Amino acid sequence: xxxxxxxxxxxxxVGSVSATFVALSGVGLSLDGRTVISPVxxxxxxxxxxxxxxxxxxxxxxxxxxxxxxPARALGDVARGALAxxxxxxxxxxxxxxxxxxxxxxxxxxxxxxxxxxxxxxLDFASAxxxxxxxxxxxxxxxxxxASAALGAGAAALRLLSPILRSAVTWAIFxxxxxxxxxxxxxDVLESIWLEWLEGLLYASRGGLNWLAALAVxxxxxxxxxxxxxxxxxxxxxxxxxxxxxxxxxTSELRRLHPLxxxxxxxxxxxxxxVVPPFFxxxxxxxxxxxxxxxxxxxxxxxxxVGMAGLLDLGYVAFFAVGGYTxxxxxxxxxxxxxxxxxxxxxxxxxxxxxxxxxxxxxxPVMRMRGDYLAIVTLGFGEIIxxxxxxxxxxxxTGGAQxxxxxxxxxxxxxxxxxxxxxxxxxxxxxxxxxxxxASWRLERSRIGRAWTAIREDETVAESMGIDTxxxxxxxxxxxxxxxxxxxxxxxxxxxxxxxxxxxxxVSVIILVIVIVxxxxxxxxxxxxxxxxxxxxxxxxxxxxxxxFAQYKLLxxxxxxxxxMLRRPEGLIPTRKKSVTLSAHDVDQDAWLxxxxxxxxxxxxxxx
Amino acid sequence: MTAADSPQVASTTNRSKRANEQLxxxxxxxxxxxxxxxxxxxxxxxxxxxxxxxxxxxxAINDDARRITWGQFEGLLVSGLTQGAMYGLVxxxxxxVYGVLGFINxxxxxxxxxxxxxxxxxxxxxxAAGVWEDAFLVALAATLLASxxxxxxxxxxxxxxxxxxxxxxxxxxxxxxxxxxxxFLQNAVLVLLGATxxxxxxxxxxxxxxxxxxxxxxxxxxxxxxxxAASAMVLLWYLVNxxxxxxxxxxxxxxxxxxxxxxxxxxxTIRTTFAVGGAMAGVxxxxxxxxxxxxxxxxxxxxxxxxxxxxxxxxxxNMGGAALGGLTLGGAESLAPLMVLEPLGVxxxxxxxxxxxxxxxxxxxxxxxxxxxxxxxxxxxxx
Numbered sequence: 001x002x003x004x005x006x007x008x009x010x011x012x013x014v015g016s017v018s019a020t021f022v023a024l025s026g027v028g029l030s031l032d033g034r035t036v037i038s039p040v041x042x043x044x045x046x047x048x049x050x051x052x053x054x055x056x057x058x059x060x061x062x063x064x065x066x067x068x069x070x071p072a073r074a075l076g077d078v079a080r081g082a083l084a085x086x087x088x089x090x091x092x093x094x095x096x097x098x099x100x101x102x103x104x105x106x107x108x109x110x111x112x113x114x115x116x117x118x119x120x121x122x123l124d125f126a127s128a129x130x131x132x133x134x135x136x137x138x139x140x141x142x143x144x145x146x147a148s149a150a151l152g153a154g155a156a157a158l159r160l161l162s163p164i165l166r167s168a169v170t171w172a173i174f175x176x177x178x179x180x181x182x183x184x185x186x187x188d189v190l191e192s193i194w195l196e197w198l199e200g201l202l203y204a205s206r207g208g209l210n211w212l213a214a215l216a217v218x219x220x221x222x223x224x225x226x227x228x229x230x231x232x233x234x235x236x237x238x239x240x241x242x243x244x245x246x247x248x249x250x251t252s253e254l255r256r257l258h259p260l261x262x263x264x265x266x267x268x269x270x271x272x273x274x275v276v277p278p279f280f281x282x283x284x285x286x287x288x289x290x291x292x293x294x295x296x297x298x299x300x301x302x303x304x305x306v307g308m309a310g311l312l313d314l315g316y317v318a319f320f321a322v323g324g325y326t327x328x329x330x331x332x333x334x335x336x337x338x339x340x341x342x343x344x345x346x347x348x349x350x351x352x353x354x355x356x357x358x359x360x361x362x363x364x365p366v367m368r369m370r371g372d373y374l375a376i377v378t379l380g381f382g383e384i385i386x387x388x389x390x391x392x393x394x395x396x397x398t399g400g401a402q403x404x405x406x407x408x409x410x411x412x413x414x415x416x417x418x419x420x421x422x423x424x425x426x427x428x429x430x431x432x433x434x435x436x437x438x439a440s441w442r443l444e445r446s447r448i449g450r451a452w453t454a455i456r457e458d459e460t461v462a463e464s465m466g467i468d469t470x471x472x473x474x475x476x477x478x479x480x481x482x483x484x485x486x487x488x489x490x491x492x493x494x495x496x497x498x499x500x501x502x503x504x505x506x507v508s509v510i511i512l513v514i515v516i517v518x519x520x521x522x523x524x525x526x527x528x529x530x531x532x533x534x535x536x537x538x539x540x541x542x543x544x545x546x547x548x549f550a551q552y553k554l555l556x557x558x559x560x561x562x563x564x565m566l567r568r569p570e571g572l573i574p575t576r577k578k579s580v581t582l583s584a585h586d587v588d589q590d591a592w593l594x595x596x597x598x599x600x601x602x603x604x605x606x607x608x
Numbered sequence: 609m610t611a612a613d614s615p616q617v618a619s620t621t622n623r624s625k626r627a628n629e630q631l632x633x634x635x636x637x638x639x640x641x642x643x644x645x646x647x648x649x650x651x652x653x654x655x656x657x658x659x660x661x662x663x664x665x666x667x668a669i670n671d672d673a674r675r676i677t678w679g680q681f682e683g684l685l686v687s688g689l690t691q692g693a694m695y696g697l698v699x700x701x702x703x704x705v706y707g708v709l710g711f712i713n714x715x716x717x718x719x720x721x722x723x724x725x726x727x728x729x730x731x732x733x734x735x736a737a738g739v740w741e742d743a744f745l746v747a748l749a750a751t752l753l754a755s756x757x758x759x760x761x762x763x764x765x766x767x768x769x770x771x772x773x774x775x776x777x778x779x780x781x782x783x784x785x786x787x788x789x790x791x792f793l794q795n796a797v798l799v800l801l802g803a804t805x806x807x808x809x810x811x812x813x814x815x816x817x818x819x820x821x822x823x824x825x826x827x828x829x830x831x832x833x834x835x836x837a838a839s840a841m842v843l844l845w846y847l848v849n850x851x852x853x854x855x856x857x858x859x860x861x862x863x864x865x866x867x868x869x870x871x872x873x874x875x876x877t878i879r880t881t882f883a884v885g886g887a888m889a890g891v892x893x894x895x896x897x898x899x900x901x902x903x904x905x906x907x908x909x910x911x912x913x914x915x916x917x918x919x920x921x922x923x924x925x926n927m928g929g930a931a932l933g934g935l936t937l938g939g940a941e942s943l944a945p946l947m948v949l950e951p952l953g954v955x956x957x958x959x960x961x962x963x964x965x966x967x968x969x970x971x972x973x974x975x976x977x978x979x980x981x982x983x984x985x986x987x988x989x990x991x
Binding site: 391513 | 624625628629631632635636639711712725728729732733769770773774777779780781782783784785787788789790791792793794795796798799800801802909913916917920954955956957959960962963966967969970973974977
């Protein structure tokens with residue numbers, strides 16, 4: 001794909017439609033409250049400006065073809081970026097004009113004078129609540145055209161830079177945005193380690209970075225990246241490199257001589273990293289981490305079913321519900337049917353048994369079904385369980401639509417962990433996560449894990465190799481069910497009540513997105529995916545770091561799933577084997593490139 | 609690994625493997641028989657209830673056992689079949705895409721929802737302009753056009769953006785992508801049009817009053833829906849069986865590579881398939897608007913699953929099967945709470961209507977996975 005003006009124009013046209021969609025989705029309005037760089041840039045405007053930037057990047061993207069010199073980049077590219085950016089800006093400008101002319105608030109809820117003022121940069125804010133004047137509209141439109149052209153050109157110019165400079169600039173921008181967005185989290189942490197003065201230095205009083213701090217962060221990050229990646233050659237570099245290589249040599253020596261010591265040091269390091277911060281972080285952070293932890297449990301369970309065994313289970317939330325409802329029924333005083341009021345630990349034993357039964361019950365009928373039918377039938381089972389929990393028929397047991405309330409706190413025998421004590425809850429969650437991670441890790445490296453991999457890759461061949469597919473697949477379901485049931489038990493006790501509407505298909509899909517974005521079958525990837533998605537965007541009922549995104553997070557989840565499937569199906573942190581399977585035909589195409597020696601030897605043999 | 613073991617160990621492994629397989633087979637048979645027995649007992653109890661509402665079985669398990677009148681039964685049957693026609697229209701889209709590309713297009717339910725939303729916009733605008741009441745048929749035609757065109761456009765767009773790059777990927781990938789597309793479309797509509805329930809304007813009285821045709825009482829709206837669905841299906845049959853485009857569609861569904869070798873533009877044919885499937889969903893959207901009158905951004909999801917169950921019930925890839933499956937599912941959904949669940953003592957059985965569709969799907973896949981009329985998938989997907 002060579003960048004050309006027609007391509008730039010086409011991308012620009014798509015960009016203008018996207019720009020209209022982004023503007024009408026109300027993202028600009030809802031996120032306007034959050035300042036990124038005070039006082040100039042709000043998150044809303046950043047979202048609106050993101051469209052011309054991305055358009056500029058896409059319009060000037062070229063694919064390096066094997067054996068063909070990449071065309072030299074020149075100012076023509078910048079012009080194309082500007083053209084594409086301007087086209088998307090025209091979308092905004094057109095919207096400004098239309099907002100003044102018509103009123104179609106009836107179907108499109110965000111079609112309002114507020115949006116009009118936002119899109120004309122509040123030039124005429126005095127005329128609020130009516131729309132801005134015609135002059136302001138024209139001015140706004142012109143600003144959009146020029147600003148978008150500039151942004152598109154800037155994005156295209158980014159591609160003109162050398163790779164090192166480009167990564168430095170990109171990281172600098174990313175760092176500024178990241179520091180601005182994690183303001184709440186950072187404040188929380190800084191307060192507990194008695195560094196509050198840093199807050200005042202970085203952030204403005206009304207939120208957002210102040211521009212000096214923004215410049216400082218950008219400079220520091222850009223400088224660091226550049227220093228790390230710059231071409232080596234000077235005297236000073238040699239000394240640096242020697243120092244670094246000396247350290248790495250020492251570490252590898254240590255690892256060779258005392259393998260157990262290094263492993264336990266690493267393990268201790270990880271434990272310290274997980275256990276120590278909650279005592280320093282505030283309630284907000286702990287709550288966030290606890291939510292992430294619960295989704296880590298769920299994702300690890302689905303990872304076993306989908307990632308390791310290759311069974312696409314869309315009704316995974318059913319196991320979560322089984323764990324939650326069993327805990328609720330057994331521990332709550334207000335449980336309608338039976339109310340034994342067991343302590344949480346005792347209920348946990350029953351939860352495990354119920355999870356095993358549920359895993360077998362859902363796994364057995366789908367044993368013979370092929371991939372897509374398996375997905376729909378498990379989805380059906382998930383929905384059936386939710387509908388049964390919601391129904392009047394079983395409301396004698398489950399409480400129906402009213403659910404079960406007054407679920408007591410987690411009674412561990414020696415200590416009681418209430419739902420409001422986020423730190424303790426997080427430690428409980430972390431303990432279970434550790435258990436589940438260890439279990440997954442060991443299972444992955446066992447005979448069972450290899451059997452799962454074999455079934456995932458090709459079930460017929462696995463059968464012929466003598467693997468008992470029935471037992472192994474059931475085991476996958478059961479293990480997944482138990483992990484999800486743990487999450488359900490903890491989550492229910494933490495919240496204190498349970499309602500059927502928190503077990504919709506939505507939750508299953510979100511967990512699936514986490515597993516896929518993180519990397520199917522990869523434990524570290526799944527944890528990273530959960531931290532990234534639930535921590536930043538938020539779960540179905542829990543806000544993440546970016547609380548303003550609440551309305552749009554599901555949209556982003558859907559878009560992210562599509563994007564990951566199209567661009568990088570192996571996920572964030574891929575397992576090597578999986579990437580080979582998924583891009584098999586690419587690997588095959590390049591096979592002849594990487595085996596010239598063997599071919600040459602074969603040719604010689606044929607010739608003689 | 610088994611080869612390296614001694615023959616004794618190998619045979620032990622084989623035996624336990626076979627034992628497990630037999631166990632699963634027995635469990636599956638148990639489930640099948642359980643289903644059939646439950647349905648049979650329910651029907652039997654229902655029949656007995658009709659004869660004598662105070663019979664011993666009814667008084668034991670069903671508290672509000674009563675006779676139902678023919679009018680009630682007729683009403684349920686008619687509404688069930690009408691809904692079934694709607695399911696059939698959407699099921700056709702699923703069947704066609706599965707036949708041609710071999711994966712379940714989860715986003716098809718959302719395609720329907722988008723069509724219904726655009727129908728809502730057009731119909732309310734026409735109502736505000738007074739055209740809806742005065743020139744109802746014209747307004748109806750305009751609404752139909754709007755929903756058909758929008759659904760078809762969205763379907764084609766989804767195909768171009770999300771499914772075409774994955775044409776040769778292992779089939780689990782377009783499936784997951786379609787889940788993402790479905791999520792995206794649902795929330796895009798939520799974000800653009802808001803979360804409130806949208807209502808179509810009411811149909812004029814002369815349409816919605818009950819008429820008696822051939823001894824059956826049927827409301828005018830139901831009649832319109834049935835007739836529209838029937839004509840759409842006839843048009844589709846004609847398209848698929850009597851035109852060149854249809855022949856190309858059937859060829860691509862049979863074997864994509866050979867069809868390409870025969871000179872068929874595969875990309876264009878697949879695009880047409882999606883467009884036609886989307887158009888059918890657009891017709892179903894109008895049917896929904898007339899029957900249920902309210903639409904919300906989550907309406908497409910459940911309908912999509914039910915329509916897929918209908919497609920599987922009739923035989924996936926088989927268009928006659930999709931239509932038949934739809935009618936059957938609609939009828940079953942309407943009548944089963946009354947005729948099977950309630951006599952068995954399930955209180956509030958009508959709440960479980962949605963669960964019936966899933967239960968039917970599981971039942972079909974257990975008892976007759978090919979569906980009523982047999983499935984027709986591409987050569988590469990069979991065996």
